[in-house]
Amino acid sequence: MSGPLAGLRVVELCDELGQLAGKLLADMGADVIKVEPPDGSAARTVGPFVKDIPGPNRSLNFWYHNTNKRSVVLDYAHAEADRDHLRRLVATADVVLEGFEPGYLPSLALGYDDLRGLRDGLIMCSITPFGQDGPWAHYRTSDMVSLALGGPMNMNGYDPEDAPGAPPIRGHGDQGYNTASHYAMHGILAALLWRDRTGEGQYIDCSMHEALSCTTEVGMPYWLYNRQNVIRQTGRHAAAHRSEPWMYLARDGRRVLVFGVGRDNASWAKIKEWFQSEGFGLHFNEERFDSPQNRQPARGAPEAREILEEVGRFFAAHDSDYVYRGGQDRGQSWGVVLAPDEALDDPHWHDRGFFVPTTGEGLEGEALMPGAPYLFSATPWELRRPAPRLGEHTSEVLSELAARP
């Protein structure tokens, strides 16, 4: 094991909420032991499934979020003997990560107060929809419901002319669960650094609602300073006032996202030359386009709107990859609006070894999936094993425990 967390043991009791945090720890070297009930983590019932055939070992959602973990089945909800196994396992662990409703683990005598005495310096992190207390602590959510309450959804949507009366839109990919896990990571790692210095463990209360509520960028400052709620716009930042479109259709039917055109004079000169060499933007030579302020979108300048209209005409005459690369080569931070799998076709990510092969039940051979979120020079991300089959490591882990004095 080469990751920065090698030697760290984590006991994970998580379904969809929290399994990403377990993965992030496991992928950097921690020995993450996922303790599952006899019928498996509920995440094993989430599709898509291999060839659309459900089964505890065929969920691609589970495959992705449980890399590098070991799976141990313990019926801790019903069997005292298994609760005892779990306690003995915790006695060997550095971190316990759980995602149950507040009060559930304490009701099984498996709460932090029950477990802390088993292991010096134990860190326990509870990830819940709303935190351990407060009037909503026992309210129920899904990823979408949390994205609604936390605020991200009300930032995403449509201009009225694109979709009259459209609701706030939820970005897919379980980004509410993901954001909760990202913040849980911060808490666990900060606690670990404190333990490095003092040997002290502690309890961490991670609320998905709070994690999302501070992940809405300009939305909250506009309220705090102007008492203004931003308005939703198609494919671009919600804002106090309506701004120019950012997405333009290319000839091949893909959209290209344009976040400014020629913001500085040097890159503007390159764009102008490129467009004009192909017969577009001939009016860009007019002096009024020389001012960066006039070219800046969302400031009401007619030049900004005219430039974007010409961008629309230029894109419609070319394929998305051509305008994307042509723009980037000229200092423009443009991007094609791709489906996630279309990144597999871009050799840049393969240059960096980003996509990695995995396998599992029902798949002959291997399939690629996203790999490291960061490249560490000394202690790299590593895929040691694919997601575990249900209970794959029960006897292995119980034997390890039995072998301990």
Next chain:
Amino acid sequence: MPPLPLEGIRVCDLTWIIAGPTATRVLADFGAEVIRVEHEQAIDAIRLGRPTVGDHPTLNNSGFFNYFNRNKKSILLNVRHPDGFDILKRLIAASDILVENFSSRVLESWGLDYPQLRDIRPDIIYCSLSGFGHSGRDLDYTTWGPTAQALSGLTLMSGLPGKPPAGWGYSYMDHTAGYYAASAIMMALHHRNRTGEGQHIDLSQVEAGLVLTGPAVLDKTVNGRSWRREGMPPGNRAWQPAVAPHNTYPCAGEDRWVAIAVMNDAEWQALVRAMDDPEWAGDPRFATNDGRLAHQDELDARIETWTTEFTDYEVMELLQAAGVRAGVCQHAGDRFETDPQLRARDWWHSLPHPELGDCDYDGVVPKLSGTPGRLRSASPMLGADTHDVMRDVLDIPDEQFADLQAAGVFM
């Protein structure tokens, strides 16, 4: 006051805009000494970012900047001046962490690539946060948050079927790349604590976005299905698990919506009871999840006629009391003014700022029982800590400070 978990950790912060400052906000919230290195000739554009308070921008009156830069210090340093560059190297030598989110070759062009940084401070943890990373054929390409969201698939995965993508109405990937950078830095610190070894962390914002799309990528590589197909994205209906009803529904008032997610038959029955057992809900087509999925248009239209009779919070309370997952699509204003959960957990904090007055802030998530993060100071005025940092961190005597200042080093 309980101690802070990152007390004594010093960060030389060369970041700007949102992604980098988000990473250092996390570190600062947990007690790290974050020193923003700023330069008047290359100002962080967010210091001018709206919303601002007052009639004209002053570099210190942006509420947007204040939101991302609490708990930090600011020094002015002209790194293009030879003495300024020398001071930067001394600051790096005195820091545990160097973090930047410039384009890929900027630090290298300053003569500060990782091997050179290691010469200055052998166990430095250097985190670079760029669009495409520091290797690969397109390493010179650049991103803003929305670019990274487009290229990673997140933009396309948000929207109504048959419409252009709605995307993300803010730079979700500036937040999230910053979150990954903060985690990476803390993991590298843990490794350094054990071994004394530092390292370079090369983080690409687009890759961090792709990490959030794993099941969608696997559906392509295993099952051959791309999200670029008819009927996708499915709006607020469920992708996986495939359940219904699962959508947003309009409520009384203007642009007020509630999200309702019914995950199984028991929750469906609870919803029906909460709606007072309407006759239509007894239709056998709605009795099973498969039936509800097959008739979602009609199902959603029926539910909508019920939700529009109530306010969004009334629907949420009625359904939550019945055990149904439901939540209001809250604005920032709703969260700050009415959200009883955030209030009950003491989420909001206030700190004085010289130009912005008393400012409200989010709290720190998650809550650590022994060493919780906290708010110590508002965002720094440009260069507010230059003198103190030179004196206290670099031991520069006042007389020498005055000479350097006269030479234009601190601007």
